[in-house]
Each structure stands twice: as structure tokens, then as C-alpha cells.
Amino acid sequence: MKVKVKFFAQHREAVGKSEIELNIEKTEGTTVARLYEALVAKYPGLAKLSRITLAVVNYNMVNEWEMVKDGDEVAFFPPMGGA
Amino acid sequence: MERDLQRLTTTVSNRDLDRYDRQISIKDFGERGQLRLKKAHVVVAGIGGVGSAVSMYLAVAGIGHLTVIDSGKVELSNLNRQVLHWEEDLGSNKAKSAAAKLRQLNTDIEVTSVEESIEANNVSSLLQGADTVVDCLDNFSARYALNDAAVKLNMPAFHAACFGFEGRVTTIIPRITPCLRCIYPRGLQLEKVPIIGSIAGTIGNIAATEAIKFFVGLEPTLKNKLLIYDGQRLIYNLVNISRNPECPSCREMRIK
Numbered sequence: 001m002k003v004k005v006k007f008f009a010q011h012r013e014a015v016g017k018s019e020i021e022l023n024i025e026k027t028e029g030t031t032v033a034r035l036y037e038a039l040v041a042k043y044p045g046l047a048k049l050s051r052i053t054l055a056v057v058n059y060n061m062v063n064e065w066e067m068v069k070d071g072d073e074v075a076f077f078p079p080m081g082g083a
Numbered sequence: 084m085e086r087d088l089q090r091l092t093t094t095v096s097n098r099d100l101d102r103y104d105r106q107i108s109i110k111d112f113g114e115r116g117q118l119r120l121k122k123a124h125v126v127v128a129g130i131g132g133v134g135s136a137v138s139m140y141l142a143v144a145g146i147g148h149l150t151v152i153d154s155g156k157v158e159l160s161n162l163n164r165q166v167l168h169w170e171e172d173l174g175s176n177k178a179k180s181a182a183a184k185l186r187q188l189n190t191d192i193e194v195t196s197v198e199e200s201i202e203a204n205n206v207s208s209l210l211q212g213a214d215t216v217v218d219c220l221d222n223f224s225a226r227y228a229l230n231d232a233a234v235k236l237n238m239p240a241f242h243a244a245c246f247g248f249e250g251r252v253t254t255i256i257p258r259i260t261p262c263l264r265c266i267y268p269r270g271l272q273l274e275k276v277p278i279i280g281s282i283a284g285t286i287g288n289i290a291a292t293e294a295i296k297f298f299v300g301l302e303p304t305l306k307n308k309l310l311i312y313d314g315q316r317l318i319y320n321l322v323n324i325s326r327n328p329e330c331p332s333c334r335e336m337r338i339k
Contacts, residue, residue: 008311009246010271018316053267054309061266061309061324075322077311079267080244080251081223082276083133083283 001026001070005039010078014045026070032057033064035074053079090122093147098191103145116299117145123298124148126209126216128201128229130181131155132164132280133243134219136287137294139167141217142185144295148193149185152209153177154200164280201225206232215297217241217290218263223270227332230255230263234333239297243290245278248315250286253324254293254305257333265327266309282314 006019024030024038032055040046054077055062068074095118100107103117123146127138130153138151155177157168165177172180182196199205201220206228210216216233218240220226226242233240233255240255242263255262289310293303311320328334 008313009249013247018313049271053269053271056322059320059322061261061322075320077251077309077322079223079269079271080246080249081221081226081270082245082273082278083129083131083219083221083243 001030001068003035003068003071004073005035006073006075008075008077009080010049011046011076014049015039015043030068031065032062032068032074035068036064036076049078053077090147093118093122095121099145102191106144111301112299119298119300120145120295121147123215124150124213125294126150126152126213128152128216128218129220129225130165130167130177131161131219131221132166132278132283133245133287133290134217135165135167135181136284137217137219137241137243137291138181138185139188140288140291141294142189142192142194144291145189146192146294146298148195150195150197150209150213151178151181151185152197152199152201153181154198164278164283166280166284201229203228203231207236210236210238213238215239215241215294217243217294219243219287219290221276223267223272226263227270231332233257234262241290241293241297243286245276245283245286247277248279248282248313250282250289250312250314252286252289252293252305252310252312253308254297254303256303256306260307261324261326262330262333264332265330266324268327268330279314282312285314286312 007015056075095114125146127134157172167181167184176198178196178198182194185194234257237257243252297303309322309324
């Protein structure tokens, strides 16, 4: 299945892109957490930011055990505290 | 007590009608809206890049009482974004520096400066008597302390933060919307956050607009929503956010 993944703040710096399309094998139970693991394998720079503090699917905040479906748009937002 | 009595008897003066004419003439704002701003007491926590914008626009809008809190001293590397602090203020306390400018921007309002850092043990007393707080702090431990106190005091809070060309804003109404800990259960402590001043200004002004709407009686747009502003690509995203039933800060206050 194909999902669009958007990156923000430090994630964007680590990946070097603001969004990608990711092809992942459709297994039973592709959760947001598993998707993030697949991203870490592809972009090792994400490993040090691996705490999924705010995950969003199709503009809705979700838990990390939420399932991801074909065609979903997933975004990860590392905590932002600067001013 | 004296201040409460003063607030009850506050009216819009002829000078106010003149000074704030252009906003009073906004449909849905009117003299009633102006009076509500005049009676308001807002705390701006942190007078950095975001706090500078927030406090300036709240001051010129006629918020009756502004309290600005910051324990930091003005440094040269602040001046790319913290527009309330000038070269002549290098080494001065930021709350004091900000208050001096805000008093010049609007002599008709009361400005209080507090030269303290926000911590779990002093934050409740610092918020006492205020109607709302705008969170413009630069670190998560202070932001969490402020959040927890605002939730306990049932005080609406406006959260604003930046990173690089990006910014985020949300309006927190305890018991109604997610609090900061619902959104970010764990903060990320960074040594130095990259920020460009124009983004801090944009984000601060969005938060100030939300606060003004709240007082005027217009529905704050960012209730249950996190605004994600991407200035590099010029995109505004609104993300639906929800309360965490296990949130250590606001769970006890959940309406059953």
C-alpha cells in the first residue's frame, strides 16, 4: 500500500524532505508505530527522534497503535517549544 | 479586591472611542468588545520573539492589564526576533525592557512586569487574578508548569511555539479542549532552537488574535485544533486534536 508521509521541524531536517510517498507491504496490523519504524530504517536520522509525540493521520491526531490504510496521509510532529 | 471593583465599574471613555475607533467599527466587535478588552487581565509568559508580538498587539488593542513575565536578560542573539528588546537593552531584564516599551505604546493600559522564571512552585501565584495566559515560553519544563497551573485554575491558555520557518498555535480551554500534555506527553529539550523573527511575529499575532476573539465573545478558531504554519512553503494546516483520557494534567477535570 501507498501512504503519503509529511515531515515537520526536526523530522524534516533529519529526512531532508517535507514529504515522501512510501510503499509498504500491506501486512495485518500496519500501525502508525510500525510505519514510523519503517521510516527510521529508511532515514536513520529519525532514530534519535523516535518518540512519536504527535502523529496525525488525515489531519486527525491519532494514537501510535492506530492502523494506517492505503492512501492515508500521515504526518509526524515532534514537540515544538521555541519562541 | 480594589482591582476587581475597578474592573466592575470600568466603562469605555471618549478617548477609548477615538483611540480604538477602527476596531470598534468591526462588525461583531463594537463598544461591547472594547469594554471586554479593557476589563481583561492577560499574562504573557515569556517575552521572546513570540511574546514580543503577542504583548505589543494586545497592548495596542487595549487589553486593560497586561502582565509580562520573563527572568532572562537581553542578549545580542535575541535581537533577530525579540522586537520589544533593543540594542540599548542588552543586559537588561526582558520583562522590564518589554514593559517599558509597552507603556509607551499605550499609556491607557496597566502593564506589570515580573522578573521571575516560571516554575511549578510559583506559577499558580503568578497567574492569580488573570483571565487568560499566553504561553510564549522557550522550554518545555516551564510550558508544562504553566499548562498544569492553567488547567488547575480553569484558565484558558493560548499556546504558541516556533521552530525555523514553522510555528504552531492552539487555544486551550480546560475541560473542553486538549491541554499541552494531551498534545505532547513528552517535551523535547533543545539547547538552541533555530527561529526567524518574522515567523515568531506571525505565530504571536495568531495567538493574540485568538485571545482577542476570546474576550470579544467570538469563538476562538483553534479550540480542539492545532494550527501548523509552514512559512517556508506558505501552508497553514489545521489538525484536529483530541484529549488524552489518561492525561496527567487534565484527566481529573473531565466532565463525566
